[in-house]
Amino acid sequence: MQGSSPVTNAQDFPVASENWWTGRRTLGQALIILGSIGLAAIVLLQLLDAMGATSLGFTNWRPSLYAYLAWAICLGAGQILIRGEAGHRAVFLLPALLFTIVMVIFPTFFGLYIAFTDWNLSSLSGRQFSGLDNLRAMLSDPYYWNAIRNMTYYVVAVFVQYAIAFGLALLLNADIRARKFFRVAFLLPFMLSPVAVSWMIGKSLMEFRFGPAATLARHLGWDSPAFFTTPWIARLSIMAMDAWVWIPFIMILLLAGLQALPKEISDAAKVDGASPWQSFWQITFPLMLPVSVTAIVLKIIFQLKLADIVINVTAGGPGGATDTVSSFIFREYRDRSNVGYGTMLAEVYLVIIIIFVMLMLHFAGRFMRKVT
Amino acid sequence: MRLQHYERLLKLSRRDVLKGAAGAAALSAAGGLTGLSTSARAQSDLRTQMLQIPGVGKGQPTDADWQQVGELCLGPTKANVQQGEFAGVELSFMGLNNQNLHNLLFRGFLKPWEAYTGAKITWIDLAQADYNPRLQQSIATGTVDFDILEMGAPLEGDVCGKGLASEMPDWVKTQIEMDDYVGYLKPPVGTWDGKTYRISIDGDCHTFNYRTDVFSDAELAKQWAAEGGQGEWAVPKTWQQVQAVTKFLKGKKLNGQDLYGYLDPPKGWGGFGFYFLGSRATAYAKHPDDKAWLFDVDTMKPRVNNPAWVRAIQDVIDALPFEPADQLNADPGTTGFQQFLAGTGSMLSWWGDIGSNAKTNDSSVIGDVCGFDILPGSDDVYNPKTGQWDKLQSGPNYAPNMAYIGWGIYVMSRVDSDAKKQKAAWSAAAHLGGKDISLWMAAYPSGFQPYRQSHFNIPEWVAAGYDEAFITDYLKSESDSYNHPNAAIEPRIPGIFQYYSVAEDELAKIFAGGSDAQTGADRIAAAWEKITEQIGRENQIKLYKASLGL
Numbered sequence: 001m002q003g004s005s006p007v008t009n010a011q012d013f014p015v016a017s018e019n020w021w022t023g024r025r026t027l028g029q030a031l032i033i034l035g036s037i038g039l040a041a042i043v044l045l046q047l048l049d050a051m052g053a054t055s056l057g058f059t060n061w062r063p064s065l066y067a068y069l070a071w072a073i074c075l076g077a078g079q080i081l082i083r084g085e086a087g088h089r090a091v092f093l094l095p096a097l098l099f100t101i102v103m104v105i106f107p108t109f110f111g112l113y114i115a116f117t118d119w120n121l122s123s124l125s126g127r128q129f130s131g132l133d134n135l136r137a138m139l140s141d142p143y144y145w146n147a148i149r150n151m152t153y154y155v156v157a158v159f160v161q162y163a164i165a166f167g168l169a170l171l172l173n174a175d176i177r178a179r180k181f182f183r184v185a186f187l188l189p190f191m192l193s194p195v196a197v198s199w200m201i202g203k204s205l206m207e208f209r210f211g212p213a214a215t216l217a218r219h220l221g222w223d224s225p226a227f228f229t230t231p232w233i234a235r236l237s238i239m240a241m242d243a244w245v246w247i248p249f250i251m252i253l254l255l256a257g258l259q260a261l262p263k264e265i266s267d268a269a270k271v272d273g274a275s276p277w278q279s280f281w282q283i284t285f286p287l288m289l290p291v292s293v294t295a296i297v298l299k300i301i302f303q304l305k306l307a308d309i310v311i312n313v314t315a316g317g318p319g320g321a322t323d324t325v326s327s328f329i330f331r332e333y334r335d336r337s338n339v340g341y342g343t344m345l346a347e348v349y350l351v352i353i354i355i356f357v358m359l360m361l362h363f364a365g366r367f368m369r370k371v372t
Numbered sequence: 373m374r375l376q377h378y379e380r381l382l383k384l385s386r387r388d389v390l391k392g393a394a395g396a397a398a399l400s401a402a403g404g405l406t407g408l409s410t411s412a413r414a415q416s417d418l419r420t421q422m423l424q425i426p427g428v429g430k431g432q433p434t435d436a437d438w439q440q441v442g443e444l445c446l447g448p449t450k451a452n453v454q455q456g457e458f459a460g461v462e463l464s465f466m467g468l469n470n471q472n473l474h475n476l477l478f479r480g481f482l483k484p485w486e487a488y489t490g491a492k493i494t495w496i497d498l499a500q501a502d503y504n505p506r507l508q509q510s511i512a513t514g515t516v517d518f519d520i521l522e523m524g525a526p527l528e529g530d531v532c533g534k535g536l537a538s539e540m541p542d543w544v545k546t547q548i549e550m551d552d553y554v555g556y557l558k559p560p561v562g563t564w565d566g567k568t569y570r571i572s573i574d575g576d577c578h579t580f581n582y583r584t585d586v587f588s589d590a591e592l593a594k595q596w597a598a599e600g601g602q603g604e605w606a607v608p609k610t611w612q613q614v615q616a617v618t619k620f621l622k623g624k625k626l627n628g629q630d631l632y633g634y635l636d637p638p639k640g641w642g643g644f645g646f647y648f649l650g651s652r653a654t655a656y657a658k659h660p661d662d663k664a665w666l667f668d669v670d671t672m673k674p675r676v677n678n679p680a681w682v683r684a685i686q687d688v689i690d691a692l693p694f695e696p697a698d699q700l701n702a703d704p705g706t707t708g709f710q711q712f713l714a715g716t717g718s719m720l721s722w723w724g725d726i727g728s729n730a731k732t733n734d735s736s737v738i739g740d741v742c743g744f745d746i747l748p749g750s751d752d753v754y755n756p757k758t759g760q761w762d763k764l765q766s767g768p769n770y771a772p773n774m775a776y777i778g779w780g781i782y783v784m785s786r787v788d789s790d791a792k793k794q795k796a797a798w799s800a801a802a803h804l805g806g807k808d809i810s811l812w813m814a815a816y817p818s819g820f821q822p823y824r825q826s827h828f829n830i831p832e833w834v835a836a837g838y839d840e841a842f843i844t845d846y847l848k849s850e851s852d853s854y855n856h857p858n859a860a861i862e863p864r865i866p867g868i869f870q871y872y873s874v875a876e877d878e879l880a881k882i883f884a885g886g887s888d889a890q891t892g893a894d895r896i897a898a899a900w901e902k903i904t905e906q907i908g909r910e911n912q913i914k915l916y917k918a919s920l921g922l
Binding site (some may be wrong): 059060118119120121122123126142161207208209224226227228229231234264316317318319320321326331333334335336337338339344 | 410493503505508509511514515529530534563574638639640641642643667696697698699700702710711714866867869870873874880881882883884885886903906909911
C-alpha cells in the first residue's frame, strides 16, 4: 500500500478516470438509445396493429405505456451515467417533465387530432377523420355562440366582483373590531365546493316555495320571486352565487396587497391634507394595480371555466340564458357521447382563452405603464 | 322494490304484520282447498317463506337476508347445474350501486350460487351518473371487461345491436319462466333479429298520479259547473281534460292552499326529461295501427315535428302560464318530489316512485290523497300514414308510455368462446332473474318494480303485510300500463339518449319563449337527423325495425 503514493495516483488517475467516465458515458448513451429504440418499436408495432397492417393481438395500449416508463427509467439512468452530478440534478426534474408530457401535452395534441374526427361513441363505424366538419358545425352552432355570449356577461361580472372585493379588503384592512374573525368568516364561502353552493343557495335558499331568499323577496313586495325563470334574473342569480364563492378569493389577494403597501405614503398624504377619497384614488388604487390585475386575470381564467353551478341549478336554462361553454361541452360529451365535436369545442375554447388572456395581459401592462 | 316504498312498510304496526301472517296462513289454507298440486304448493310455500325474510317491519334487509333468499331460490339452478360444475370459472359483473342496492343485492343473492357452482364473481360497481359514459367508452374503445351486465333496455341498441351480447340459451328461458313476463316485456323487448338477449329484472312505465281530495271536492265541483266546465268534476281521462282542469284550477284554493293542475318539467334532466313530453305525446302520436311513434320505421325520419308531437309541445306551452311561477326551472325531480309530494299541483306523470313515496317520504303531504291510473288518452289520434286525426270507435286513444323499460341482465358475447364460462354466466344471470327471487325483489328494497304477471297476485302482497287498498290501486295502474295493447314502447336504438338530450335543449328554448312549437320541433327533427347520419342511418333503420320486432 505504501507504493501507491499520492503522487503516483495523481499521475495515473486522469487516465483511469477518463476511461471510467468514457465507459459510463457509453453505457448511458447505450441505455438511452436502447430505451428509445424499444419505445419506438413498441409504439410502431401498436400503431401498425391499430391500423390493421399487422395482427399481433394487442388488446390495449398498455405495452406503449410500459415502454414509455421503461424509456423514462433508461433516460434518467442515462443522464446520471453521462452527466454525473448534473445528471443527478436532471433526474429531480425529469419525472415531473415526463409526467407533464404524458398527462398534459400528449393529451392536448391527441385531443387536437380527435377534434378533427367524427367520433360519436354510439356510431358503429367508430372514429372517422372528418377534416373541418366539426369546425364548420361549431361556427353555425347557435348553442355554442349563445354560450360564448353568456361568457362575456359572466366575464364583465368579474369587475363587479372585483369592486365588491376591493371594498371588503379595505374594510378588513382598517382598524375594525373582530377583524380576524371577519377575515376568516369572509373566506368561508371560498372553502365551499360550488356544487355545495348550488344546492345550499340555488336549490334551497333561493327555492321558490320555501327558500328564505324567496320568502324575503315576497315580504319586500316581489309577488313571484322566481330566480331562475326569466333570462336576466336567472343570469344575475348565477352571477350572484358565483360571486359569493369567488369574492373572498379576490378579496384575500387584494388584502395581502393592501397590507404590503408602505403606510408612510398614506400618512404623508394625510399630512398634506388629502381626503380619504383622494388618498384612495391617487395613492392606494394605483399602487394596488399590479395586485388588482393579477387578481382579475386569475378570476377571469376561473370564470371562463364556470360550469358546476350552472349545471346543478339551471342546466343552462331558461332557454340557454345561463349556459356556459363548459356546461354546453359537458352536455355534448356526457349526454350525447359526441366526442369529436365536443373536443373541437374544447380545443377552440382553449385557443380563445389563451388569446384572450394574452391580450388582456398585454393591455393591462400598457395600462399600468401609463398610470404609473 | 323502491327503497322508499319499503320504508313505508317499516312504519306498519305489529298488528298489520300479524294480519299479514294470518293472511299468509289463510292463503296457504286456501291453496289446499283449491287443490294445488304438490309442486305448486311447494312453490307457494317457498314464496311465503321467502317473503318473511327478514319480515315486514323487522328492519331493512341485510347481506345475510339476501344470501338466505339466494339460498332459498337455488332450486332452478340445481336443476340445470351440477354441484361444483363451474369450479375455476371467474366472471366479471358490471352494474349499479344506487342507494346501496342493485349490485349489493346481487352479491348476496349470488353467494350461495357461487358456493354451489364453484364459480367466482368479481364486481364492477358504478354510480348511476357514471354508468352510461363507462358503458359507452367500453363499447367504443373495444374494452369490454365484464361478462355479465346490468343494463337498461334503451341501451340495447348500443350493446345487442353491435353483437356484443350473448344469445340466451333455451334452458335459461325455461328456467326463468319467461312466459310470466308482463306483456310489454315480452319480445320484441329483449330481442334483436329474433334472438333473445335480456333477462328482465325490472319494469318501468309512466303512470298518472292525481290528488283524490281535489277531484272529490264539492266546492270545486260547484265552481267547475259554474264556470262552464264540460262534464262532471272528476279525474281527467284525456289530455284535453287535463288542459281544461289545469286552466280551471289556477287561482283556486283548497284548505287555504293555492291549487295547480298538471305539472310539466320543462328543464332538462340529462335526457330523461324528454320522457315527460313523451308521456304527453303518446296519446296523440301512438296510433293503434302503427308500432312506431318517434321515427318512421323505413327512413328514420323523425316524427317529433309531426302534428301530434307539436300538439303535445303546444299543450305544455299553453299550460305553463297556469302552473307555478317557477315552473320553467323545474325538472322532473322538482315536479315529483318538491312539488307534487309537497302538495303543489294535482296531476303528474311519473314512474312508480311517486306512488311509493306518497306515503313514505317525510316531505310528502299527500299520502292519503294520492290516486293512480294509466296515462290520460286523447279524443283523437294522429295517423301518420294518412296525415289525418282519427277518432277511434272505441273512444279515446290511450297509449301508456313505457319509459325506460326497466333494467335487465345481459351476458356478453365474449364468454361465448368458452362453453363452461358461457353456461356459468347465463346460470348466474338466470338465478337473478328467477321467478321467485323476483317477487322478493319486487316486495323488498331492491331498486326494481314488479314486472311479471305473478307479481300482481295481490294476496301475496297482503300476506306479506301490505295495505290492500293502496297496493291494489298502485299495482293496477302499473299492470294496466304494462299490458296495454297500444303501449308506446321506447325505441331501443343506439344513442337514444343523444336524441333525447338534444331535444331537451331545444324544448327548453321553446318553453322559455325562444321559438314557437313548430319551429322548435323542426329544429329537434333536424338535430335528430344529424345524429342519425352520424351514427349511421341504414344501421339505425335496421335496429329500429328489429327493436319493434318488424
